[in-house]
Amino acid sequence: MILTLSRKNILHRPxxxxxxxxxxxxxxxxxxxxxxxxxxxQQKFEASVRGIDLVLGAKGSPLQLILxxxxxxxxxxxNIDYAEAQKWxxxxxxxxxxxxxxxxxxxxxxxxxxxxxxxxQYTATLVQGRIFQQNFEVVIGAEIxxxxxxxxxxxFFSTHGAAAEGEEHHEHAYRVAGVxxxxxxxxxxxxxxxIESVWAMHDHETEEKEHGAEQGESHETEEHAETEMEAxxxxxxxxxxxxxxxxxxxxxxxxxxxxxxxxxxQTDMQMASPAxxxxxxxxLFGIGIDALTWLGWxxxxxxxxxxxxxxxxxxxxxxxxxxxxxxxxxxxxxxLCLLLLESLWLCAAGFASGILLSRLAFWFISQAAERxxxxxxxxxGFQWPGEGWLLLLALGIGLIAxxxxxLKAYRLDISKTLADV
Amino acid sequence: MIETRQLYxxxxxxxxxxxxxxxxxxxETLLITGPSGTGxxxxxxLLAGLLTPGSGQIEIAKTDVGKLTGRAxxxxxxxxxxxxxxxxxxxxxxxxxxxxxxxxWLALGKKDxxxxxxxxxxxxxxxxxxxxxxxLSVGQKQRAAIARALMNRPAVLLTDEPTSNLDDKNAWxxxxxxxxxxxxxxxxxxxxxxxxxxxxxxxxxxDLL
Numbered sequence: 360m361i362l363t364l365s366r367k368n369i370l371h372r373p374x375x376x377x378x379x380x381x382x383x384x385x386x387x388x389x390x391x392x393x394x395x396x397x398x399x400x401q402q403k404f405e406a407s408v409r410g411i412d413l414v415l416g417a418k419g420s421p422l423q424l425i426l427x428x429x430x431x432x433x434x435x436x437x438n439i440d441y442a443e444a445q446k447w448x449x450x451x452x453x454x455x456x457x458x459x460x461x462x463x464x465x466x467x468x469x470x471x472x473x474x475x476x477x478x479x480q481y482t483a484t485l486v487q488g489r490i491f492q493q494n495f496e497v498v499i500g501a502e503i504x505x506x507x508x509x510x511x512x513x514x515f516f517s518t519h520g521a522a523a524e525g526e527e528h529h530e531h532a533y534r535v536a537g538v539x540x541x542x543x544x545x546x547x548x549x550x551x552x553x554i555e556s557v558w559a560m561h562d563h564e565t566e567e568k569e570h571g572a573e574q575g576e577s578h579e580t581e582e583h584a585e586t587e588m589e590a591x592x593x594x595x596x597x598x599x600x601x602x603x604x605x606x607x608x609x610x611x612x613x614x615x616x617x618x619x620x621x622x623x624x625q626t627d628m629q630m631a632s633p634a635x636x637x638x639x640x641x642x643l644f645g646i647g648i649d650a651l652t653w654l655g656w657x658x659x660x661x662x663x664x665x666x667x668x669x670x671x672x673x674x675x676x677x678x679x680x681x682x683x684x685x686x687x688x689x690x691x692x693x694x695l696c697l698l699l700l701e702s703l704w705l706c707a708a709g710f711a712s713g714i715l716l717s718r719l720a721f722w723f724i725s726q727a728a729e730r731x732x733x734x735x736x737x738x739x740g741f742q743w744p745g746e747g748w749l750l751l752l753a754l755g756i757g758l759i760a761x762x763x764x765x766l767k768a769y770r771l772d773i774s775k776t777l778a779d780v
Numbered sequence: 781m782i783e784t785r786q787l788y789x790x791x792x793x794x795x796x797x798x799x800x801x802x803x804x805x806x807x808e809t810l811l812i813t814g815p816s817g818t819g820x821x822x823x824x825x826l827l828a829g830l831l832t833p834g835s836g837q838i839e840i841a842k843t844d845v846g847k848l849t850g851r852a853x854x855x856x857x858x859x860x861x862x863x864x865x866x867x868x869x870x871x872x873x874x875x876x877x878x879x880x881x882x883x884x885w886l887a888l889g890k891k892d893x894x895x896x897x898x899x900x901x902x903x904x905x906x907x908x909x910x911x912x913x914x915x916l917s918v919g920q921k922q923r924a925a926i927a928r929a930l931m932n933r934p935a936v937l938l939t940d941e942p943t944s945n946l947d948d949k950n951a952w953x954x955x956x957x958x959x960x961x962x963x964x965x966x967x968x969x970x971x972x973x974x975x976x977x978x979x980x981x982x983x984x985x986x987d988l989l
Contacts, residue, residue: 360885364874371873679869686828687928688858688887690851774830777865778821 361693365700375669376705382662383709387753388716389655393648394745395721399736400644404430407544408633410480412615415444415622416604421631422639428459428604429633431469431545432732435461439628441600447622448605452614455480457606462557463517465533466508470497470517470550472557472602480606481544487511488537494559495533497552501541509535509550517560531560558600659756662709666702666760674764681768682776691769698765699758706757710750781806782827782936782968787836789822799823799836802986804968806935809959811979812972814988823988824940824972829857841935858887862929862967864958866941868921870913876900876924877909883931899927903961919950926958930965937967944975955981 369376407429416424417437426433441458448456457480460472471477475490478498488511491498499509509515514532533556539546607630609615619630674681681694718739725736741747783803790796797819804810814820825831827838829845838845841860848856870879880896900906903923908916916924922942929937939958943951955971955978962969971978979985 360882360891364871364882367873368871677872680871683869683871684882684886685854686830686857686863687883688854688932690854692851693886774825777830778825 361697361700365697366704368697369701369704372669372673375673379662379665379669379705380709380712382658382665383706383753384712384716386655386658386662387710387713387749388720389651389658390749391714391717391742391746392720393651393655394742394749395717395738396724396736397648398742398745399738401641402738403543403736404637404640406542407481408637409544410608411606411633412609413607413618413630413632414604415439415447415607415628415630418627418629421629422636424604424629424631425633425636427461428606429545431471431549435603436629438601438603439605441602443626443628444602444605447607447618450614452609452611454608454610456608458554458602459604459606460554460557460601461603462560463519465515465517465550468500468503468508468548468550470533470552470557472552472554474553477551477606478539478546480608481542481546483542483544483546484540485537486540488535491536491552491556494553494556495531496536496556497533497550498537498539499535499551500539500547500549502547503550504538511535511538531556554600554602659753663756663760666705666757667763670698670702670761670764674767678771678776681771682773685771685773686777694768694771695765698768699761702757702761702765703754706753710753713753714746781841782970783839784827785837785839787823787826787838788834789819789826789831790834791822796834797822799826799988800986804936804970804984806966806968807963809962809969809971809982809984811982811985812970812988813974813976813979813985815974818988820972820974820988821940824938824970827936827970828861828863828938829853855887858883859932860935862932862934862937864922864925864929864937864939864942866944868913868925870921870924872912872914874912875910876905876913876916879913879924880928880931883928887932896927896931899930900924903927903957918945922954923957926961930961930967933965934967937962937965937969939969939971941973941975942971943978944973948977951975951977952981 411429414424414428416428416435417439419436423433424436427435444458447453448458455476457473457477459477461469462472463470478490485498486501487504488498503509513535515535516527516529516532519526533550533552541547607614607618615632619632622628622630684694684697685691721736721739728736781804783801784799785801787799787801788797789799799819802810802812812820812823822831826833827840827845829838829848832849833846836846840856843856843860845853845856870876871882874882877893877896877900880899881891881893884890884892884896897906897909900909903926905916905920905923905927908920908924913921913924929939937958942958943954946954958969958971959982971982
């Protein structure tokens, strides 16, 4: 009954309630959205960086190297010489070294030439088929299969570069040899082949170019590489093969400290640490996220204030009503509970709608991220324990806001109130 | 049944009241009259257990009300004392029927919609049961307030100036209505008023000076 009464009392003054509810909804939505995004980005970023100590690539921005080599979110910094890279890869401090050769794409999904070690790095398993064994065989990520872009056994032609509308390579068709299980990492959105396929595809291109079919492609390093190859007159010699980056895992942390400097001094390549660069990204994001979080808290304080004002204002016109409840046998504690409950209803409703709103916003953001970066955000579940705390906090704020009005109701002098007509 | 002995109350040394002893049995009616400032409202609040007497006793249903405090007093008030105020107050967010049910629930801890509806029908306002109190006329509100006061079959029905805003004809009919309802509910009816017209309607009366 007291629950019903408190609910009806709120609905009886819809304008007061509306303001408090809206403010609560907004603040909860903002804070919960931040929690969602933070959790999701951190999870995604950390999942993809798993086990990778350093990344070797062409000189340029280290952040760009990490973004391109680990996350496939940016263009590569350039190409490096495979033979040069192998000098580092074969060192005994190295636990694993995974070469990556970027080349073509299919429907906007990047194709990467690599070794089976790349799959082991993310403990990826195959749900269908087998791993690539011959040239022009590929394994596709779970997300690509889910979207129905490609399926097992399908043949397809790749497009040059990363753009979906690029020029198609019609000389060699790729064939889907296997489909990977979902990993929650970048693998889900990649098409993987062996490196030779990528080289073969571009050898062919070089021949074409030699025959005068020069295209307006802007791969500076690649063109540079190609002229080098032509100069050497050997297109298939291992020593002049190019790759994009190498992902390193070490036996000892010593290498992680020393190698970046050694590489910078001795070669024209660079080595970057994913951990350091990811931290940089988070600290960049961090400013925005902090600002958003503070905004959320500020609105929550406003919400608390509006609950307080709503209850306090109506207290004057409701004092007869409250005195009446006492004459009907209601105790002081009941009145106290009534007011606290009214506030708690509001806060609970604000929390629920705030959580819904944040999911809606998150859905829109994930759509956009998917479209722009092929970066899928899919954790719509309750963010434990962050949102658990948020619920406690929202209810706590409701209690605090209602405390003063509730105590006033508790101390109400019924005789004086009723005599004062 | 209600009885007081040597009832005394003071707000301050200057405003203190000694009330004459009074007694009103079940089904009987007692009129308490007197001009303003003689402590009519104070007496009513003492009888209702809204104020604690300075000294003396108030006995309702064999209980000394003055000795009850806190939760016990609230419970006793809800269970045994029905009050009809000069201005009918309701919980604005609830319907008339829900207001009656709430009164039953607060005192007895159970919701009895059937009883509430029966009472409203007995007082001829059954059709207003699902309206909000604000939609009722003054007369209907007063009837609803009487119905609510009778909801828990109180031992005492206390009314404060029930007729002072009414013309002669309506004053009579409200007085009749109160007497009827109190009698059929077996409650002692105490009317506190400055309305001298009622003296002709009720024989037992006490004047406060």
